[in-house]
Amino acid sequence: MPVLTYIEAINLAMKEEMARDDRVFILGEDVGKRGGVFRATEGLYEQFGEQRVIDTPLAESAIAGVGIGAAMYGMIPIAEIQFADFILPAVNQIISEAAKLRYRSNNDWSCPITIRAPYGGGVHGALYHSQSMEAIFANQPGLKIVMPSNPTDAKGLLKAAIRDPDPVLFFEHKRAYRLLKEDVPENDDIIPLGQANLVREGTDITVISYGLTLHFAKEAAEELKNEHGIESHILDLRTVYPLDQTAIIKAAQKTGKVILITEDNLEGSIISEVSAIIGENCLFDLDAPIKRIAGPNVPAMPYAPSLEKAFMVSQEKIKQAMLDLALF
Amino acid sequence: MTVKTVTMPQLGESVTEGTISQWLINVGDSIEKYQPLLEVMTDKVNAEVPALYSGEIVELLATEDQTVNVGTPLCLIKTFEKQEEVAVSAPSEVVKESETTEEKPEQSSMKKRYSPAVLTLAHEHGINLDTIKGTGLAGRITRKDIQNYLNTNQVTTTEVTESEAHNTEQANQEMGIYTNQSTKREIPVTGIRKAIATNMVRAKTEIPHAWMMIEVDVTDLVSYRNAEKDKFKEEEGYNLSYFAFFLNAVAKALKKFPELNSSWQGDKIVQHKDINLSVAVGNETELYVPVIHHVDEKSIKGIAKEVNELAYKAKHGKLTQKDMEGGTFTVNNTGTFGSVQSMGVINYPQAAILQVESIVKKPVIINDMFAARDMVNLCLSLDHRVLDGVICGRFMSHVKEILENISGKTTPIY
Numbered sequence: 013m014p015v016l017t018y019i020e021a022i023n024l025a026m027k028e029e030m031a032r033d034d035r036v037f038i039l040g041e042d043v044g045k046r047g048g049v050f051r052a053t054e055g056l057y058e059q060f061g062e063q064r065v066i067d068t069p070l071a072e073s074a075i076a077g078v079g080i081g082a083a084m085y086g087m088i089p090i091a092e093i094q095f096a097d098f099i100l101p102a103v104n105q106i107i108s109e110a111a112k113l114r115y116r117s118n119n120d121w122s123c124p125i126t127i128r129a130p131y132g133g134g135v136h137g138a139l140y141h142s143q144s145m146e147a148i149f150a151n152q153p154g155l156k157i158v159m160p161s162n163p164t165d166a167k168g169l170l171k172a173a174i175r176d177p178d179p180v181l182f183f184e185h186k187r188a189y190r191l192l193k194e195d196v197p198e199n200d201d202i203i204p205l206g207q208a209n210l211v212r213e214g215t216d217i218t219v220i221s222y223g224l225t226l227h228f229a230k231e232a233a234e235e236l237k238n239e240h241g242i243e244s245h246i247l248d249l250r251t252v253y254p255l256d257q258t259a260i261i262k263a264a265q266k267t268g269k270v271i272l273i274t275e276d277n278l279e280g281s282i283i284s285e286v287s288a289i290i291g292e293n294c295l296f297d298l299d300a301p302i303k304r305i306a307g308p309n310v311p312a313m314p315y316a317p318s319l320e321k322a323f324m325v326s327q328e329k330i331k332q333a334m335l336d337l338a339l340f
Numbered sequence: 341m342t343v344k345t346v347t348m349p350q351l352g353e354s355v356t357e358g359t360i361s362q363w364l365i366n367v368g369d370s371i372e373k374y375q376p377l378l379e380v381m382t383d384k385v386n387a388e389v390p391a392l393y394s395g396e397i398v399e400l401l402a403t404e405d406q407t408v409n410v411g412t413p414l415c416l417i418k419t420f421e422k423q424e425e426v427a428v429s430a431p432s433e434v435v436k437e438s439e440t441t442e443e444k445p446e447q448s449s450m451k452k453r454y455s456p457a458v459l460t461l462a463h464e465h466g467i468n469l470d471t472i473k474g475t476g477l478a479g480r481i482t483r484k485d486i487q488n489y490l491n492t493n494q495v496t497t498t499e500v501t502e503s504e505a506h507n508t509e510q511a512n513q514e515m516g517i518y519t520n521q522s523t524k525r526e527i528p529v530t531g532i533r534k535a536i537a538t539n540m541v542r543a544k545t546e547i548p549h550a551w552m553m554i555e556v557d558v559t560d561l562v563s564y565r566n567a568e569k570d571k572f573k574e575e576e577g578y579n580l581s582y583f584a585f586f587l588n589a590v591a592k593a594l595k596k597f598p599e600l601n602s603s604w605q606g607d608k609i610v611q612h613k614d615i616n617l618s619v620a621v622g623n624e625t626e627l628y629v630p631v632i633h634h635v636d637e638k639s640i641k642g643i644a645k646e647v648n649e650l651a652y653k654a655k656h657g658k659l660t661q662k663d664m665e666g667g668t669f670t671v672n673n674t675g676t677f678g679s680v681q682s683m684g685v686i687n688y689p690q691a692a693i694l695q696v697e698s699i700v701k702k703p704v705i706i707n708d709m710f711a712a713r714d715m716v717n718l719c720l721s722l723d724h725r726v727l728d729g730v731i732c733g734r735f736m737s738h739v740k741e742i743l744e745n746i747s748g749k750t751t752p753i754y
Contacts, residue, residue, distance in 0.1 A: 267484075268457040268483045269483075296456050296459075297457050297460070298456050298457055299483035300455060339476065340476055340480065340482070
């Protein structure tokens with residue numbers, strides 16, 4: 013098994029899917045000759061040609077719109093939004109068109125588009141290069157939102173997203189691109205969408221998260237085990253919309269002490285919904301108030317390193333919160 | 341005489357350690373409870389640590405500028421307070437524990453704060469939470485504590501239950517009683533039922549009850565009511581009940597004999613000017629006693645209407661506190677369920693209760709001749725502290741007189 017970074021796993025997933033199915037193509041800003049600003053599409057232009065790896069103008073609405081049109085016509089587009097922060101001009105296309113197409117056409121049409129976008133902060137990206145955008149889309153039935161937390165998942169989930177018959181938003185943490193690396197199985201396995209993944213079993217506290225913060229939680233759990241003998245039960249949501257309610261309820265019931273983590277602003281975030289699911293279903297299993305760890309309700313990630321550090325949900329903050337909950 | 345250990349207190353939520361900036365006492369000093377012992381600096385606060393005991397400083401266990409973790413012993417104090425036997429030289433775990441509880445009285449309340457999970461488990465397994473030691477924050481019992489308790493105590497618990505069950509079974513066999521778990525159903529006593537029980541016990545234990553009963557010929561009332569009832573129902577939409585006539589008669593009699601419209605209040609008897617009649621309204625499981633106010637000022641129709649409204653409210657659980665307040669005398673319509681004689685329990689703190697029994701057609705001798713008459717028994721329970729037989733007899737006779745003379749002339753419906 014080769015060791016791949018998170019972004020190499022994503023690159024490989026696209027490469028394999030394009031080789032498997034001629035209908036798969038990529039469009040986005042600088043994805044062609046340049047290979048993407050993060051190099052996610054590196055080598056694909058050379059391998060599959062300009063007809064299948066298309067550089068677009070700086071117009072996100074057009075990227076999404078062209079992709080949706082192509083998808084309706086029978087193609088399988090992978091649209092890249094260079095930074096998730098820039099997805100806002102495309103929101104009308106994604107929510108009003110892509111998400112509702114199957115419903116609106118009474119099942120006659122569908123829209124098998126995958127829209128990839130790097131999200132997240134902690135990279136001195138400041139306001140326009142650090143945001144988490146998932147909550148904006150997370151109450152739009154018809155959409156799926158996938159946010160992998162490690163290279164293996166990134167590959168398997170992206171392949172599943174590409175093959176999914178409906179629109180999928182695929183958010184990749186930009187700091188994870190080169191931070192996370194691991195052995196990634198050389199196979200064509202896909203990881204089904206809509207299913208959460210139990211990554212660690214424990215009896216003291218339940219941690220539910222996704223994306224990069226899930227990785228931090230895993231690291232913190234290892235430290236807490238070694239330093240305090242605390243056993244964490246960790247659930248990776250993988251698909252943050254729609255949520256895997258069964259897995260969430262089961263994980264919460266396991267320990268009765270639940271901590272939910274997101275990098276997004278706290279109010280109205282994905283974990284707020286997770287908290288509601290637990291509140292509705294697990295009252296008599298709860299041993300502590302549900303704890304949410306999230307970014308502050310501040311308009312944007314600050315640029316100053318000290319303030320960015322204060323804003324970011326870091327491994328230290330996660331570890332302290334997990335410890336406090338375990339001791340409660 | 342005991343030696344107590346002072347430990348580094350937790351001076352903030354996330355504070356795990358503190359640096360001793362200065363000792364304020366020396367070995368050998370006599371100190372008073374709450375006297376500052378040392379100054380501690382943490383990344384959150386600077387604070388003085390007070391003595392929790394009066395006594396003499398035996399030893400300082402940490403030095404100035406030293407950074408120590410929360411819970412680390414700081415110094416030893418020899419106290420003269422009486423304490424459970426504790427070795428002077430070696431402060432053991434036991435000492436520490438008792439100190440921790442004493443140090444944080446405000447936090448020790450967490451021991452009684454149970455999470456839903458803990459309560460659920462305790463209920464499911466019949467665990468007495470007082471017997472479990474909490475390992476959570478400030479002694480809180482965690483779900484894991486219960487699970488651990490269950491794991492270690494499972495065997496013993498089962499044994500105890502079995503032997504208990506066995507004992508009970510044996511005892512029952514000896515007494516010749518056959519019991520089977522499934523033949524019993526336990527109904528928790530709550531809300532209304534509990535209130536009824538409390539009131540009944542109070543009335544029966546405090547009030548010396550006495551009883552009397554009279555028989556009333558209501559043949560005229562029956563024919564009057566039967567003549568009017570269909571028309572009444574058609575016009576008003578509800579029944580013209582006998583009960584309204586009885587309430588009317590009782591109200592009139594109470595006006596004449598206010599002694600019965602009163603209550604015992606220890607050193608005095610309070611006579612009420614208002615005639616507010618409580619009427620018992622029940623369903624299968626509950627009993628309410630709502631009140632019709634100022635019955636003496638109301639027509640038969642007015643009374644019938646209110647009875648009807650209160651019965652509806654009681655049936656649909658819509659009675660308000662206002663509906664239940666201010667009763668001065670109770671009339672109970674026991675006849676509706678076929679009773680011909682009963683001894684009511686007085687509605688505390690009233691002085692009497694009148695039971696209206698079933699109207700029954702009976703052979704009666706009038707002028708030495710048998711006649712078929714509609715007869716009804718009225719039963720009175722009275723508080724013998726307030727009332728005696730003479731006054732009650734007069735009251736009952738008056739009620740009888742009113743009822744036996746009811747007609748369209750004496751008692752118009754409107």
